Amino acid sequence: MIKLSKKIFKVPVNVLLVTLVVTSCISLYLPIPLFAQESVSAAGASDVLILDGKDTPNDGGGSIDLKFEIKDKSILDKTYNVIIMRKIAGDGAVNGSTEDYKEVKQLDVSTKRYNDKKGIEDGIPYSYVVKLVDKSNNVLFTSPSYGPFISSPQWYNTEKTAVLILSIISIFIILLFINLAKQGRNLYIRPLAGIKAIEDAVGRATEMGKPCIYIPGISTIDDISTLASISILSKISEVIANYQSRIVIPNYEPIVYSVIDEVVKNAYVKAGRPDAYKQEDVYYLTGRQFAYASGIAGLMSREKPAANFFLGWFMAESLILAEAGAMTGAIQIAGTDSISQIPFFIVACDYTLIGEELYAAGAYMGGDSKLLGGLKGQDYVKLVLMIILVVLFFLKLAGVEGIDTLLVGGGGH
Amino acid sequence: MLFLKKTVPFLITLGMGIFTFMYYFMPHKHMKFVWENVSDWAIIIGGGSMAVGAISMIRTYYRKSMNKEDPNRWYAVITLVCMIGMTLIGFIFGIGSETLFNDLFINVMMPLESTMFSLLAFYIASAAFRSFRLKSFSAGLLLVAAIIVMLAQIPLGENISVHIPAISSWIMDCPNVAARRAILMGISIGVVATALKIILGIDKSVFSGAGK
Structure with missing residues (x-):
């Protein structure tokens, strides 16, 4: 068993050990027991x-x-x-x-x-x-x-035990599949039409001699959807650099702009074409939501792009952007985890990555086995969650007490 | 150089990722103290980054405005003039209430933004026209559901049939909520997996220097 776990967790086990050691050190150093509620x-x-x-x-x-x-x-x-x-x-x-x-x-x-x-x-x-x-x-x-x-402070919130257990199970499954993929296990991932269309859209833009416009959303760098968008952008930039096409990226958030500037620059370097990178195509536009929408609508009507990508977190400006793009006749690919904006993208864009597909796109495009393993792990976590929900549903029907609040976390701090 | 561009950001991400995970489960005041300090640093970095954004914007629009072959260069000139003008007005006359800066913001900027927002009504109509075409059984279901929900929002719906608001509520509370929750669960699991891959450095595409 130990051998197996060592084999499976060849790399991540180091990280887990560090966490364990740090947690143990803190608990040993503190006069208050880590998991006990000192309550008078x-x-x-x-x-x-x-x-x-x-x-x-x-x-x-x-x-x-x-x-x-x-x-x-x-x-x-x-x-x-x-x-x-x-x-x-x-x-x-x-x-x-x-x-x-x-x-x-x-x-x-x-x-x-x-x-x-x-x-x-x-x-x-x-x-x-x-x-x-x-x-x-x-x-x-x-x-x-x-x-x-x-009064005394607590080191552990007992109300969040269910969340902790589920988190540990999820992390374990995801790491397990990452390691299985690393060992060369063939893992089938369902193809997504939107992801396949990204490369086709870049090819179309190259053939037409027109640029692509990439909108990374209006959220901050600490948002997972922004990070997922940057991950996709790094792959798209490589394709753009290889095809010798052009990509224009107006940004809403200064920190996101700084990261995107570096990521796109590096993609051009990786493709062996650092000279083709144009700094004026990656720029900060504005931090006002509708000024950003109008700036991009204007950019689309002037540049007449061949492809528009809307990938990240969006709010009310989503439909303005997508409709302005649709009017130019560009192929449009959108992806967001903002549930209220998904319907707008579905009706106004050619392809839409719904919710978690946005996170999967970066991994899928790169073809990195470890990232694909993570995707497979994600699917299995979903399976486990579905089983838990069905079991809890039947327990609730059977009249078992406390089922309603079993998976409810203790809220924030 | 690669150490600074790749290893240092990875170590910071790893440390902060583990800390953030632990902070969610650990309410102790020492954890809160560290969290609040880190949050303060994030605000400071965010403030400083505005300068980076402004420099980028000025550089891009200056180049565009200087390109005499570009017929659209006047848009860049207007943007630069507005930006520099507002900045100077703010510095000279202040930015409090009843200042020229505030008047310009209230009477120019906000109506312009409201105009952009109001365009949504027309875009919704054109998007609805495209999506509510009866092309298939699924599109038909969508069309029927949309008609019922829209009718329930206006007094006419209740006048046609008292059941329309009830059916609308059922559509919104049952099938709609079920679909939203399914998407939300997928998103939540995706967030955990993506965060894990970034924190552990498995997905390095967001780190500078990853391409080298």
């Missing part, structure tokens, strides 16, 4: 009011969750507001006196929970007192001191 919970009770407090779970610290309930119905009926007061436990006067307590929040009587984040420091014990007041702010009841409650 304490409850206090009186005949009138019950208060329970604990460290807020799965957070970065500096927060205490308070839950309270007014038991006495006669006081509850008169109460208008609930005042939460706090002090550092052990400081100041004797328990029971509210002198040293400072008001942190005034809540409506219907409120049952409060998340105290105001000036809370980790590791410090806090005591709470709750005052119930009527409409005229007369104090109806002052609770005894509750606590101490201690």
Whole structure:
């Protein structure tokens, strides 16, 4: 088994080991256990009011969750507001006196929970007192001191365990197929018409003596669709350089422009034609959405390109671009993972790469076995996900509890 | 040189990729501190890159405007004049409210952008004309669904039949959502695979110097 895993993970295992070592080092260095929720919970009770407090779970610290309930119905009926007061436990006067307590929040009587984040420091014990007041702010009841409650940060968000497990499974499958492809295993990838049409479009442009226009979308460099677009562009630029054709790339984002400039330049170098690269054909146009659309529409009507490529992230300008291009009679190939814009591209372009096909195009065009292996892995991850969804669907039909929230992650930070 | 162009960007990508993955699962304040600092750096780099964009734009349009054989060179001249004019006005009179810069932006730039946006209505009509042709069974299904959904958006739809809004809601909430979710799941898996290939350096096409 170890031999097999070593064989399969010849290269990526190094990276995984580094991650493991770094994580282990951090966990050893830290006084707080990596996977344990250090949570101090304490409850206090009186005949009138019950208060329970604990460290807020799965957070970065500096927060205490308070839950309270007014038991006495006669006081509850008169109460208008609930005042939460706090002090550092052990400081100041004797328990029971509210002198040293400072008001942190005034809540409506219907409120049952409060998340105290105001000036809370980790590791410090806090005591709470709750005052119930009527409409005229007369104090109806002052609770005894509750606590101490201690806040602490967590290193791991337990609500995201399902996401972590699925991520690990996905990464494992993708790496497995990358390594199988590297070992020379023949992996069939379904051909995509849009990808095949890209080379034909460049050939058509060369024959017609007209340029191609490439639009990398309006997103930033940290967007996967932009990176996928750049990956495709690097392959198209090589074909353009080999065919001695011309490609014009107006950019929306300055960082994307800088990367694209380098990538296209390198593609020309790789094709052995660095002299053919024209710097004025790759340029920054504007950072305003509709100014960008009008600039490109103007460029299309002046240059009359033979092929237009719209690959990346697009918004409302997608149809303006695609229709302006269609009017020039150019062959149009689009690809986006922006779901709302896919229908517009489908109706206005000759070929459309839908969603994930955009990510697959770069790998498919290059013919690199490792990238193709990644694509195959991607398909198998989809298969696993489909099986999981079908199983969960039947479990839900069978009335098993908790299925709805099983795959729901814990949200952002 | 290849080390700076290829290895250094790869190492930075690898480190930041692993950190970002870990940050999603680790809410600790130390992780947040590093994340916020890195985000600040991204903003600084983004700001600095505007200068790169401006230089590129000026260089490209200056060359175009100087090419006397190009009949379209006046467009480049107008672009340069507008860009330099707005920059100078901003520097001299300021960019706050009730300044000349702001007036030009509100009264020239925004109406121009709104005009471009309004063109969408005409483009939607021409695109709909092309796509709603009854060429096949699938195109027929699309046509029927589109007619029902469009009728449901206007009062006439409900007047024709009270069922039209209900059918429209069903089309939007069931088959439409099912298709969207299927595409979204594919996109999500694709994002993981693409990110993994870039982070681990398997796909090097986005790194400078990859072609050498």
